[in-house]
Amino acid sequence: MWVGRLQRSWALRNGALLLLWLFVFKIGALVEYTHDASVWFPAAGLTFASLLLFRFSILPALLAGCVLSTIYTVHAYDISLGDFQILKAGLLFGLAHILPYAIGANVLRVLIKRRSLDMSVIIVLFLVIAAVSSFFATWLVLPTLVMTEMMSPDAVASTWLPFWIGDMAGVMVMAPFFVGLLNWVQPGAFPQLADLPGLDQQTFNARSLMKLLLNALLLVSCMLLAKVTHSPNSAFAIFFLVIPHMWIACSESAFLNVSSVALSSFLIAFWVHVLGLMDYVMVYQFAINVIAANTLFGLAIPSLLADNLKLRKVAFTDSLTQAASRDLLVQRSAQEITYSRQDAKPLAMIVFDIDYFKKINDKFGHQVGDQALQQIAQLAQSLLRPTDLLGRYGGDEFVLLLPHTELGAARLIAERIIERVRQVTIAESHQLTASFGVAGLQADDDFERLFRRADHALYQAKLAGRNRVCVAEVEHQQALA
Numbered sequence: 001m002w003v004g005r006l007q008r009s010w011a012l013r014n015g016a017l018l019l020l021w022l023f024v025f026k027i028g029a030l031v032e033y034t035h036d037a038s039v040w041f042p043a044a045g046l047t048f049a050s051l052l053l054f055r056f057s058i059l060p061a062l063l064a065g066c067v068l069s070t071i072y073t074v075h076a077y078d079i080s081l082g083d084f085q086i087l088k089a090g091l092l093f094g095l096a097h098i099l100p101y102a103i104g105a106n107v108l109r110v111l112i113k114r115r116s117l118d119m120s121v122i123i124v125l126f127l128v129i130a131a132v133s134s135f136f137a138t139w140l141v142l143p144t145l146v147m148t149e150m151m152s153p154d155a156v157a158s159t160w161l162p163f164w165i166g167d168m169a170g171v172m173v174m175a176p177f178f179v180g181l182l183n184w185v186q187p188g189a190f191p192q193l194a195d196l197p198g199l200d201q202q203t204f205n206a207r208s209l210m211k212l213l214l215n216a217l218l219l220v221s222c223m224l225l226a227k228v229t230h231s232p233n234s235a236f237a238i239f240f241l242v243i244p245h246m247w248i249a250c251s252e253s254a255f256l257n258v259s260s261v262a263l264s265s266f267l268i269a270f271w272v273h274v275l276g277l278m279d280y281v282m283v284y285q286f287a288i289n290v291i292a293a294n295t296l297f298g299l300a301i302p303s304l305l306a307d308n309l310k311l312r313k314v315a316f317t318d319s320l321t322q323a324a325s326r327d328l329l330v331q332r333s334a335q336e337i338t339y340s341r342q343d344a345k346p347l348a349m350i351v352f353d354i355d356y357f358k359k360i361n362d363k364f365g366h367q368v369g370d371q372a373l374q375q376i377a378q379l380a381q382s383l384l385r386p387t388d389l390l391g392r393y394g395g396d397e398f399v400l401l402l403p404h405t406e407l408g409a410a411r412l413i414a415e416r417i418i419e420r421v422r423q424v425t426i427a428e429s430h431q432l433t434a435s436f437g438v439a440g441l442q443a444d445d446d447f448e449r450l451f452r453r454a455d456h457a458l459y460q461a462k463l464a465g466r467n468r469v470c471v472a473e474v475e476h477q478q479a480l481a
């Protein structure tokens with residue numbers, strides 16, 4: 001019910017986002033580098049994600065968040081500023097923080113709307129936009145803080161890098177998670193997101209929770225190691241997290257993928273704070289940024305796999321008859337011939353072709369011809385074993401590859417098909433017939449030689465009057481009429 005209200009009311013949405021923004025701002029303070037810079041600033045990710053989804057309608061919440069967080073900082077750190085100066089500092093901080101992310105989010109929005117871009121390109125663009133917009137945010141916010149006397153000019157040199165890393169981690173690591181979360185609360189706020197695979201699937205089950213738990217255990221172990229050994233070298237063990245994260249990226253939904261990176265980055269901030277590992281915090285931040293960038297590419301895996309499957313289907317299936325394409329036929333035949341030879345098993349090939357197909361086209365039209373091809377393919381397919389392969393060699397010529405089949409058995413199969421073909425009537429009155437050539441694998445056969453013999457047998461069947469099966473080698477012709 002509350003979700004429905006949030007979706008309908010602009011004011012409620014802004015109010016809820018303000019609360020969430022202040023909450024994540026406060027969590028960011030867990031890894032404060034100075035009072036002006038957190039090395040993990042998830043609020044930047046929320047700013048970016050909310051601007052991407054809700055555009056300028058969310059500005060009041062973001063500006064209010066910046067003003068309130070400035071008031072909080074001034075009081076928490078006893079900075080002596082008057083009320084008007086605090087308000088001015090808050091508003092200027094807001095503008096400096098929001099502007100670069102508004103531009104970045106809008107550029108990404110426009111790019112995502114171009115449906116021709118594939119997921120891996122969108123991810124690269126997002127990473128570049130995250131790095132560039134957080135860099136500009138850093139160099140707009142810091143001078144603003146100096147100008148409003150929230151920060152001493154001397155501190156800029158030592159603060160800008162952790163500030164930038166903190167904002168960049170906030171956007172790179174947290175924005176995809178916030179996008180998934182906001183899109184769940186308000187589906188359709190940015191309809192094109194539905195075209196990106198899986199961000200809308202909030203599927204958590206026992207197996208995915210177990211993976212998150214293992215990930216969290218590895219993370220804590222690595223950080224405890226750094227604490228116990230007091231060695232900056234052991235802090236680098238955190239890079240091992242790339243393994244469980246890639247595992248999650250390859251095996252779970254996109255939303256779980258971005259949630260796991262967000263969770264790891266939160267846990268890193270939490271344990272840095274609890275274990276007092278601030279000296280190594282930059283190592284951890286670099287690690288989580290690298291891991292996030294890596295695992296984000298996991299979002300592209302489902303779409304790449306789907307594209308691959310689609311391409312394979314197009315390349316290996318004849319679109320009219322759904323039989324195997326000539327390419328697949330040649331490829332599979334070569335494989336099966338090798339296996340047959342290795343295992344000393346027989347293999348047979350049948351080549352068949354509709355009789356007087358040209359006349360059917362001429363008399364009833366191409367569409368009826370196409371239907372005849374489809375019917376013949378379906379009929380042959382229904383009589384085959386799963387290990388057999390039906391391919392369309394070209395025009396009205398089909399090839400049947402029959403592994404583990406003796407020549408005699410292949411002939412019986414051809415006879416069974418020819419019998420069924422005779423029962424097919426097209427254009428209400430025309431009865432179809434077809435001719436068949438059968439050949440068995442011989443010692444020095446490759447696909448070409450085997451096909452040539454089966455095709456020659458087909459030619460013999462045509463010469464002998466069609467509507468019959470002819471077997472190669474034995475030169476045995478059998479009229480079946």
Ligand SMILES: Nc1nc2c(ncn2[C@@H]2O[C@H](COP(=O)(O)OP(=O)(O)OP(=O)(O)O)[C@@H](O)[C@H]2O)c(=O)[nH]1
Pocket residue numbers: 320353354355356357358359361365366367368369370373394395396462466
């Ligand atoms: N409808 C349709 N016709 C096709 C397709 N591909 C090839 N053809 C036609 O199929 C006919 C093939 O004829 P042929 O196999 O050469 O000769 P035929 O008339 O069947 O005569 P025989 O094979 O000697 O019995 C040609 O007219 C092609 O234009 C297709 O995808 N759909």
